[in-house]
Amino acid sequence: MDKRASMREAVADYVKDGDSVAIEGFTAFICFAAGHEIIRQGRRDLTLIRMTPDALYDQMIAAGAARKLIFSYLGNPGVGPLHCIRRAVEHGVPRPLELEEYSHYGMVGRYLAAATGLPFYPLRSYEGTDLPRATPGIRFVDDPYGGGRVAVVPPLRPDVAIVHGQRADIEGNTHLWGLLGAQKEVAFAAAKVVVVVEELVTGEVIRSDPNRTLIPGLVVDAVVIEPFGAHPSYVQGYYDRDNAFYLEWDRISRDEATTTGWLEEWVLGLPDRAAYVAKLGDRTWDRLRPDPAVAAPIDYGAYR
Amino acid sequence: MTDRGYTPTEMMIIAAARALAGVRTVFVGVGMPNVACNLARLTVAPELELVYESGVYGARPARLPLSIGDPTLVTGATSVVSMADLFGLYLQGGHIDVAFLGGAQVDRFGNLNTTVIGDYTHPRVRLPGSGGAAEIAINARRVFHLLRLSRRSFVERLDFVTSPGHVPRSGGGLSPKGGGPEVVVTDMALFDFDNTDREMQLASLHPGVTADQVHAEVGWALRATKQVAETRSPSEHELRLLREELDPTGLYRH
Numbered sequence: 001m002d003k004r005a006s007m008r009e010a011v012a013d014y015v016k017d018g019d020s021v022a023i024e025g026f027t028a029f030i031c032f033a034a035g036h037e038i039i040r041q042g043r044r045d046l047t048l049i050r051m052t053p054d055a056l057y058d059q060m061i062a063a064g065a066a067r068k069l070i071f072s073y074l075g076n077p078g079v080g081p082l083h084c085i086r087r088a089v090e091h092g093v094p095r096p097l098e099l100e101e102y103s104h105y106g107m108v109g110r111y112l113a114a115a116t117g118l119p120f121y122p123l124r125s126y127e128g129t130d131l132p133r134a135t136p137g138i139r140f141v142d143d144p145y146g147g148g149r150v151a152v153v154p155p156l157r158p159d160v161a162i163v164h165g166q167r168a169d170i171e172g173n174t175h176l177w178g179l180l181g182a183q184k185e186v187a188f189a190a191a192k193v194v195v196v197v198e199e200l201v202t203g204e205v206i207r208s209d210p211n212r213t214l215i216p217g218l219v220v221d222a223v224v225i226e227p228f229g230a231h232p233s234y235v236q237g238y239y240d241r242d243n244a245f246y247l248e249w250d251r252i253s254r255d256e257a258t259t260t261g262w263l264e265e266w267v268l269g270l271p272d273r274a275a276y277v278a279k280l281g282d283r284t285w286d287r288l289r290p291d292p293a294v295a296a297p298i299d300y301g302a303y304r
Numbered sequence: 305m306t307d308r309g310y311t312p313t314e315m316m317i318i319a320a321a322r323a324l325a326g327v328r329t330v331f332v333g334v335g336m337p338n339v340a341c342n343l344a345r346l347t348v349a350p351e352l353e354l355v356y357e358s359g360v361y362g363a364r365p366a367r368l369p370l371s372i373g374d375p376t377l378v379t380g381a382t383s384v385v386s387m388a389d390l391f392g393l394y395l396q397g398g399h400i401d402v403a404f405l406g407g408a409q410v411d412r413f414g415n416l417n418t419t420v421i422g423d424y425t426h427p428r429v430r431l432p433g434s435g436g437a438a439e440i441a442i443n444a445r446r447v448f449h450l451l452r453l454s455r456r457s458f459v460e461r462l463d464f465v466t467s468p469g470h471v472p473r474s475g476g477g478l479s480p481k482g483g484g485p486e487v488v489v490t491d492m493a494l495f496d497f498d499n500t501d502r503e504m505q506l507a508s509l510h511p512g513v514t515a516d517q518v519h520a521e522v523g524w525a526l527r528a529t530k531q532v533a534e535t536r537s538p539s540e541h542e543l544r545l546l547r548e549e550l551d552p553t554g555l556y557r558h
Contacts, residue, residue: 026358026387027373051387052435073435078334078371081432089430101419103434104357105391112388124396125439128415128468134424178378179358180386236375243370293379 002170003223007273010194010222011037014160015046020070022049022158022190023056026181027077027241029164030233031196032056033226033273039063040268049158051107051182055232055249058082059267061097062259068098070156072107079246083253093256101135102153108182110156115188120152127151161190163215164230166238167199168206172220175201175212178236184214196224198238210300228277228285239288308512310538312491313556314546315510317343318538320450320489324349324402331355331395331403331440332363334372337450339550340404346545353382355400357436359390368550391436395443403444405437406451409462412504412524414449414469414485414497416441417462424464434466441467446486453490459523470502493518494535499527508533 005013015021015038023031035056038046047068048057055076060066062084069085076082088097102110109121122141132138132151140149163183168174174195176183187193195215200223206213232242232249252262270276277285310318313336320340324330325348332341332354342365345352354363358373362382369376378384385394394400407416408431418437422428441447447469451457465471469485488495488504496507505527506518511534519526538546551557 027371028375071433073432074430075432077373078369081430086430090427101433103438104387104436105396105439106434108388108391123391123439124443127442128465128471129434129438130419130424130465131434131438134419134464177384178375179360179373179384181359182387184386185388234375236378240375241371241373246370290375 003172003217003220004170004200005222005224007033007037007196007224007226010224011041014192014194014221015041015043017043018045019159020047020049021160021162022186023162024050024182024186025164025230025233026052026179028179028230028234028236029176029181029183030054030056030230031162031164032231032233033229033276034162034194034196035060036267036273036276039065039263049156051104052077053082053085055082055246055253058084058249058253059263061085061088062094062253063263063267064094066097067095068100070100070102072102072104076246076250078243079250083250084259087256100137101131102138103131106138106153107156108185109153111182111185111189113153114155114157115185118155120154122150122152125151156189158186158190160192160194161186162194162196163187164196164235165215166197166235167201168195168197168223169201169203169217170223171203171217172215172223173203173206173213173217174215174220175206175209176214177212180214187215187219192221193219194222194224195220196226196229198227198229198235200225226273229273231280231288234288237290237293239285240290242284242288308537310543311557312510313558314543315535315538316450316452316489316491317546317556318542319494319510319535320404320448321542322348323448323487323489324352327352327401329353329355329399329401331357331400331444332372333404333406334369336556337404337406338369339546339556340450342550343542343546346549347542355390355394357387357390357440359385359387361385361394391439395436395439398443398445400444402446402448403440404448404450405441405467406449407466409457409459410449410451410488411459411462411469413471413502414447414488414504415462415465415471416449416467416469417464418466419464421463437467441469441484443482445482447482447484449485449488451488451490453492453518453521455521455523458521470497492521503527505529506532508535510535511537
């Protein structure tokens with residue numbers, strides 16, 4: 001089945017007001033194109049889910065799209081705090097934001113519990129911390145085999161997960177390489193899945209390297225082909241992380257007015273990602289293009 | 305730059321690197337830990353494998369990464385895995401020798417706060433939260449703290465415990481895999497927990513720093529210790545590697 005859709009169609013079809021939405025990707029593969037389209041379509045009251053909310057959720061929360069955030073690390077990686085989220089939490093600007101926080105492994109465990117149909121996921125964490133007091137979902141159970149008390153976290157099943165990758169076929173069979181984050185786990189955990197890729201390839205290309213198909217079309221509802229859709233995050237082998245932007249965002253986001261101005265210019269004032277890519281211009285893309293570092297070929301063998 | 309020819313930050317990074325002597329696997333954070341680990345690999349720990357919570361084992365970064373998710377950590381690494389595998393198989397499986405942690409606040413037992421300043425529900429300052437720190441503190445065999453010494457950070461009582469230090473266990477819990485905090489590396493001195501109470505104590509003073517200056521920056525009465533050494537000054541070799549190879553833009557030279 002051909003599941004291709006434009007970003008506009010995919011967001012209109014799969015992201016509704018009040019939904020829980022996970023746009024995952026750990027530093028890499030963060031689909032800013034999807035977040036920006038959600039802002040453009042004026043979604044409200046979302047529960048945003050991400051291990052590391054990053055500049056993307058800072059922007060979406062500044063735009064007033066969310067009422068709640070489920071996360072494990074609230075920072076602009078390598079730079080500092082996320083100012084818009086802090087304004088929402090500390091001052092209720094532009095609206096109050098409810099927080100529900102875990103640790104990284106707790107979030108991964110929540111996705112895994114949902115993905116594998118288990119009532120909870122056990123992990124060696126949280127003992128001796130205040131996190132269980134802050135987050136009622138973090139509990140302890142006795143090991144039925146006598147090993148002692150173990151922390152558990154509940155399943156997390158987002159209404160929709162938006163997962164970026166390098167390439168997919170029209171059915172949504174998706175190849176990823178690089179920092180895998182929790183891309184596979186969240187795709188299997190979510191009720192609906194939109195994959196966004198840099199390149200459309202044939203099923204033959206996908207089947208030439210099946211170990212790299214982390215997400216099968218089986219769990220995918222829509223495929224969006226959106227080159228450079230992760231900028232200022234990155235896609236391994238395609239473009240670099242735009243660290244200059246992350247540093248710049250620290251300056252822009254300190255002030256509500258400059259934040260709003262940026263959203264007007266770079267999100268609301270543009271029709272789609274292609275316009276954003278054109279507006280950024282060739283100099284940016286030249287700066288972010290890596291030299292090739294090609295893996296040694298492998299041989300799966302032909303068995304007839 | 306001080307008249308000693310190096311900065312307190314450089315002394316801190318070099319002291320952290322030395323603490324990694326002979327270590328095989330280290331869980332690296334961005335910023336100073338990253339520089340310290342790379343310096344250790346070039347000096348006291350040539351076999352050191354850098355592990356990043358982003359899923360990288362055996363990184364060989366070709367440039368100084370801004371974040372722990374930098375693509376330079378992926379290219380040329382020994383292995384890159386999902387975070388489920390990194391936290392489950394590598395960390396919880398017991399394969400991490402040392403982890404570096406830092407925070408806004410630390411107490412005398414090495415508990416760390418990276419969550420909030422003030423009340424949790426109405427925080428004065430909302431900090432990043434745990435990330436992987438809660439499980440790293442519990443599962444790494446040894447934990448090294450890396451943070452600047454100041455009265456604001458070294459406090460009698462944390463506003464929130466994000467990752468545990470040497471806390472009395474409430475009992476019944478799975479025993480922690482690791483030994484907890486072992487060294488606290490700061491810009492003025494080194495601390496350890498080598499006493500029966502597992503309480504932070506002064507181990508060595510960086511050159512030019514007095515014990516009184518250290519006591520003035522600690523928010524509780526530091527327990528008395530018999531012998532306080534002086535930290536060895538950075539060598540020419542250490543400073544050259546740090547400045548020419550790891551910090552060419554001089555980020556830590558102030």
